[in-house]
Amino acid sequence: MSSLDSLQTVSHLQVGSSVYRYHSLPRAAASLGDIQQLPVSLKVLLENLLRHEDGETVTRDDIQAMADWLRERRSDREIQFRPARVLMQDFTGVPAVVDLAAMRDAMARAGGDPQRINPLSPVDLVIDHSVMVDRFGDDASFRDNVAMEIRRNGERYAFLRWGQHAFNNFRVVPPGTGICHQVNLEYLAQSVWAAESDGEQWAFPDTLVGTDSHTTMVNGLGVLGWGVGGIEAEAAMLGQPVSMLIPEVVGFKLTGKLREGMTATDLVLTVTQMLRQRGVVGKFVEFYGDGLADLPLADRATIANMAPEYGATCGFFPVDEVTLDYLRLTGRPAEVVARVEAYSKAQGLWREPGHEPLFSDTLHLDMGDVEPSLAGPRRPQDRVPLAGVPAAFEELLALQLNPAGEVARLESEGGGGTAVGGSVSEARVTLGGQSHVLRNGSVVIAAITSCTNTSNPSVMMAAGLLARKAVEKGLQRRPWVKSSLAPGSKVVTDYLERAGLTTYLDQLGFNLVGYGCTTCIGNSGPLPDEVSRAIAEHDLAVSAVLSGNRNFEGRIHPQVKANWLASPPLVVAYALAGDIRIDMMSEPLGLDRDNKPVFLRDIWPSNAEIAAAVALVEDSMFRNRYADVFTGDEHWQAIATSGGDTYAWDSQSTYVQNPPYFNDIDKPLQPLRPIENARVLAVFGDSITTDHISPAGNIKASSPAGEYLQSLGVSPEDFNSYGSRRGNHEVMMRGTFANIRIRNRMLGGEEGGVTIHVPSGERMSIYDAAMRYQAEGTPLVVLAGKEYGTGSSRDWAAKGTNLLGVKAVIAESFERIHRSNLVGMGVLPLQFVDGQNAATLQLTGHEVLDIPGIDDNIRPGQQLRVVARRETGEPLEFKVLCRIDTRNEVDYFKAGGILHYVLRQMLAPR
Incomplete structure (x- = not known):
């Protein structure tokens, strides 16, 4: 085989008056063999290896393995x-910057240069997850919510402004601009990147990792990227490669077109259900087929966004004419559009009609078969046809508690079943001087929110058009519904205003509340006092309907037990109906001015009406809004910050503290040792999400975190959220496993972050038990079922686990990001084998566990033994699989974590 070095793969590309150097895939094919049938996503990975071949982290064999993937359409080769x-x-960005600041401190303490801790790759941080829906339903909502956001988060924002000046290659998009994924899609991403090196311009595919699971949204623009934990992202910033196995690629063929009245949301919920059922965890999904020719870029982004919900690493769409049209629409310079077209065609990355790459597996969907749908009441993959929603909710109500206190039907799904059964009560509430009935199924939150749908003009215009028709017929939002509109960028406000639809949304209570994630991340804010009180006093099972991507229990609002994902127009429709039990296909939403029933079909906009509204979106809107995207408003500009290479930590801050991870970094590295005499902190079932492990939303006053904040003089109304306090490890470790819906089987499935301390038998919070175990010198283990760590790429789910003293998590299976985050924080992920689990092994959580065989010779995929001693003294031995998956991860684990590894590498004598 001839050499594959840069002299033989580098070529030149003329684009207008510019000349770019690039690593040519066709030239590489002369040595590698035919790679034309490789999935496009793998071609992007291949180019990445060609560009970074150094004989050490990337070798010729790695590059050849990419081409050889075609033989078996899978590979066990690890690449960087x-x-x-x-x-x-x-x-996720604040704790990442906290870690970088802590690393600078550690570097300085160890006698190194803190300036060496600096991003080597461009980093963009968009402040979008902190605005809460405190005020809603009037013209002052946006102004007041922004003011409260700035007041609550002043410490965090001052810290980020310090980071903006202290670190190179680090930009901050201020609050009130938009959701990071929509800003990425509309402005930051380029599809084909260009950068100068040694005085020459190079072109290469735009690729990224992000600290949010839904980084995958930009896959719709032909950009390969996915979510990683903050600790992995920090390592990538500092020059460490992302270690991964060459993935399997599942091809998803799309043909046909959506029928009249169907939305992109209906399509993505169908795709999510299909892919979850097929099983694509840890795999790439690549969309192909002639149906893509008529699938708008915004619809592609909607599908790509929900890759975490269908479990894939990414959901990739190749570049084609639709991509170029979107780049032009969003105001990208003409030279960028020309570069994307020329490079993609030269590299074989362009989608050609009829071309079908070879995939590991394939699925097919005729988009004409898509029907109107919601997903819920607690998982995004649980699609329910619109007509079946009332029955789905009634089924939820009918669940009966078993004697152990767990929800019988959800027992096999474990982790967080919501106990709803039993109550059939109603409550009268007085709102606006009038009496209303609140009951099980009442919709108390209707939120147009989240990157998934607010980036899509067709569904946003559809919501506005439906609102106009509803107002014209005299319909109004039900008084008990908390309604909100949180667009993903200011461009959405512009085009809704241009179409004349804002006034109708306002009349239905969908006033602008902020530009950010809001309800989807749990920042739904408080319910009106009368509604909140009625729910609590009568134990009502109420619903939320949101245009988001996450509906895990306890996430949207602590008092809402059933959460439903829906398209923006359906969110408006449910606000009009006020009850999830209404059959939208056959029952009226309300009465018009003549007291005649109004059905959903009467106000649903036609495809032609939606298309006419979407045609009003212009490129000037994007250029104007993004012209000064990094500047910020007067609130942002007024935030004072101090300079310096290292951060001036404030010991009184309740938002930002120096974490203890690197306290011993200047001491010799200790060898790995077996886990001995460990206790079980908790026993969980299936589908434990990162929301269960590390909540993002409400902090209860009676929780360990709430009590800690109150001890420092913070009143409950100023708690903000767990997500906003991720820069303070004292809050976050107290919040680990503190989700109000998590169920620990050591307590018969009781909800809340509680456990049994063994051997005392005392019931206490998981945090308090962990602190007692630490004082006793007892290592801890967590037992769990399938899909442990599903959901958001939440590094605090691993950081908090580490700080509680958990040394290993033994589960039936892990979600991709959380498994790697555990390794990245020095927590050992272990997987049951031979169909075993905690139940089949009759593990109660009262055992003493030993895990021998953990030493510096540990290997990826190694089988280990666990020796359990029951309370009776009877021994039980079973095998587990070490889920340290790559050689790099072995190095990280031995160092105590990925950031420890990077820091020790920098401190090592040269």
């Missing part, structure tokens, strides 16, 4: 991927 850039939002 170097993304072009990193994207962050503030919930």
Whole structure:
């Protein structure tokens, strides 16, 4: 085989008056063999390896393995991927910057240069997760919510402004601009990147990792990227490659067109259900087929956004004419559009009609078969046809508690079943001087929110058109519904205003409340006092309907037990109906001015009406809104911050504190040791999400975190949220496993973050038990079922686990990001084998566990033994699989974590 070095793969590309150097895939094919049938997403990975071949982290064999993938359409080869850039939002970005600041402190303490801790790749952090819906339903909502956001988060924002000046290659998009994924899609992403090196311009695919699971949204623009934990992202910023196995790629063929009245949301919920049922965890999904020719870019982004919900690493769409049209629409410079077209065609990355790459597996959907749908009441993959929603809710109500206190039907799904059964009560509430009945099924939150749908003009215009028709017929939002509109960018406000639809949304209570994630991340804010009191006093099972991507229990609002994902127009419709039990296909939403029933079909906009409204979206809107995107408003400009290479930590701050991770970094590295005499902190079932492990939303006053904040003089109304306090490890470790819906089987499935301390038998919070175990010198283990760590790429789910003293998590299976985050924080992920689990092994959580065989010779995929001693003294031995999956991860784990590894590498003598 001839050499594959840069002299033989580098070529030149003329685009207008510019000349770019690039690593040519066709030239590489002369040595590698035919790669034309490779999935496009793998071609992007191949180019990345060609560009970074150094004989050590990337070898010729790695590159050849990419081409050889076609033989079996799968590979067990580990490769090192170097993304072009990193994207962050503030919930995950603040702790990442905290870690970088802590690393600078540690570097200085160890006698090194703190300036060496600096991003080597471009990093963009968009502040979008902190605005809460405190005020809603009037013209002052946006102004007041922004003011409260700035007041609550002043410490965090001052810290980020310090980081903006202290670190190179680090930009901050201020609050009130938009959701990071929509800003990425509409402005930051380029599809094909260009950068100068040694005085020459190079072109290469735009790739990234992000600290939010839904980084995948930009896959719709032909950009390969996915969510990673904050600790992985920090390592990538500092020059460490992302270690991964060459993935399987599932091809998803789309043909046909959506029928009249169907939305992109209906399509993505169908795709999510299909892919979850097929099983694509840890795999790439690549969309192909002639149906893409008529699938708008915004619809592609909607599908790509929900890759975490269908479990894939990413959901990739190749570049084609639709991509170029979107780049033009969103105001990208003509030279960027020309570069994207020329490079993609030269590299074989362009989608050609009829071309079908070879995939590991395939699915097919005729989009003409899509029907109107919601997903819920607690998982995004649980699609329910619109007509079946009332029955689905009634089924939820009918669940009866078993004697152990767990929801019988949800027992096999474990982690967080919501106990709803039993109550059939109603409550009278007085709102606006009038009496109303609140009952099980009442919709108390209707939120147009989240990147999934607010980036899509067709569904946003559809919501506005439906609102106009409803107002014209005299319909109004039900008084008990908390309604909100949180667009993903200011461009949405512009085009709704241009179409004349804002006034109708306002009349139905969908006033602008902020530009951010809001309800989807749990920032739904408080319910009106009368509504909240009625729910609590009568134990009502009420619903939320939102245009988001996450509906896990306890996430949207602590008092709302059933959460439903829906398209923006359906969100408006449910606000009009006020009850999830109404059959939207056959029952009226309300009465018009003549007391005649109004059905959903009477106000649903036609495809032609939606298309006419979407045609009003212009490129000037994007250029104007993004012209000074990094400047911020007067609130942002007024935030004072101090300079310096290292951060001036404030010991009184309740938002930002120096974490203890690197306290011993200047001491010799200790060898790995077996886990001995460990206790079980908790026993969980299936589908434990990162929301269960590390909540993002409400902090209860009676929780360990709430009590800690109150001890420092913070009143409950100023608690903000767990997500906003991720820069303070004292809050976050107290919030670990503190979700109000998590169920620990050591207590018969009782809800809440509680456990049994063994051997005392005392019932206490998981945090308090962990602190007692630490004082006793007892290591801890967590037992769990399938899909442990599903959901958001939440590094605090691993950081908090580490700080509680958990040394290993033994589960039936892990979601991709959380497994790697555990390794990245020095927590050992272990997987039951041979169909075993905690139940089949009759593990109660009262055992003493030993895990021998953990030493510096640990290997990826190694089988280990666990020896359990029951309370009776009877021994039980079973095998587990070490889910340290790559050689790099072995190095990280031995160092105590990925950031410890990076820091020790920098401190090592040269």
